[in-house]
Amino acid sequence: MRVGDAARQLGTSARMLRYAEQLGLVAPARTAGGYRDYGQRDLAAAAFALELQARHRVTPAALAFGLRALEDPEVAGSLRRLARLRGGDAATALDFETAKARRLLRLAS
């Protein structure tokens, strides 16, 4: 199924389906000529992604990062570390790249 028909099926736009693919929320196959080819699974993924955005009130990009948090061990590790730092209140020194982080903080302000 091509992107236009998929969009009509889902009640969204072809533009949004391409954006969702760019974010990694859906990964349709391609024809020999380069056309996106949506199967039932791809439709379900796109529909579910839209539902999750509404249910959790998050943007497509946040949803994509949530996927990475589950699939990329480095991301998961970093988030667990952040959760640990945020949750606790015992005295622990800034034992990671303090200087770099401070610099980024300053530049971002």
Place this chain on the structure above:
Amino acid sequence: MRVGDAARQLGTSARMLRYAEQLGLVAPARTAGGYRDYGQRDLAAAAFALELQARHRVTPAALAFGLRALEDPEVAGSLRRLARLRGGDAATALDFETAKARRLLRLAS
């Protein structure tokens, strides 16, 4: 440590620290009078959150959702289901670099 001193320590503003708390990225204790009381761990969490935003090229809101994905079983389950539907590779997920992240990386180099 109060919010103003914490901001100076991190090279950022009190406003940003309050915003980070609103997003759930930091959770400083409160004094009896309601003042935020930042410990070393809170400082580390705030700095690490900023570093993660730059490293993984995501917004603060996306980072907060990543934490939810790690801590809320319902969110985690939904995301695993989405990942299963999407199947295939997660490599495309690396393509959602934001302009802000690019700016931070440029400034940090």
Place this chain on the structure above:
DNA sequence: CCAACCTTGACAGTATCTTGTTAAGGTTAG
């Protein structure tokens, strides 16, 4: 060949996020 669809890329408008600032008042510590 042709109509209808698709591709990527870029531009633009709108919505939302991020951050600062101000106001009115409360807390802390000297």
Place this chain on the structure above:
DNA sequence: CTAACCTTAACAAGATACTGTCAAGGTTGG
């Protein structure tokens, strides 16, 4: 008590994300 800090809430400016639309050209299938 006072100075200096903090609180929340709100408004506003600037940056970014999201989405539509257009352009130039390629694919598909009759």
